[in-house]
Amino acid sequence: GAIRFPLHNTTIMSPKLGLFLVVLSWVLTMFHAMLHTLLMARLCFCAENMIPHFFCDMSALLKLSCSNTHVNELVIFITAGLILLIPLVLILLSYGHIVSSILKVPSARGIHKTFSTCGSHLSVVSLFYGTVIGLYLCPSANNSTVKDTVMALMYTVVTPMLNPFICS
Secondary structure, three states: OOOOOHHHHHHHOOHHHHHHHHHHHHHHHHHHHHHHHHHHHOOOOOOOOOOOOOOOOHHHHHHHOOOOOHHHHHHHHHHHHHHHHHHHHHHHHHHHHHHHHHOOOOOHHHHHHHHHHHHHHHHHHHHHHHHHHHHHOOOHHHOOHHHHHHHHHHHHHHHHHHHHHHHO
């Protein structure tokens, strides 16, 4: 709504809608965390208890388990697919609307500025989603510990560090 109708933001985004979106995000993330916590609690960890990672990632924990982790991996695949692919499609659709709106603008300077801003945004979106999809939607047996750690570092540290450069 903000792109197509910029003067209607206050009517489209009411305080009630804002509160609903915040509560919805809290409920969904708590459900998601509880789902993975309960699935992880049923596993046995009988070998090495050292996680070769810079944070307690699910894929690193599953590699330490001596139990059957197929259910956990399936749930990670399904939830990651929903949580990652739906927002990615919505982001790409919104950029499609931006591009179609910008192409209607007669100013070449405005078009260039918008595409340079959109390009930097899309590069960070690609970096973030590319590493997260590579980490959670690819079979964990194919990834080495170093590869998992580098991919996790990219989406947890590098992409947030790029945001100030993109916004300025």
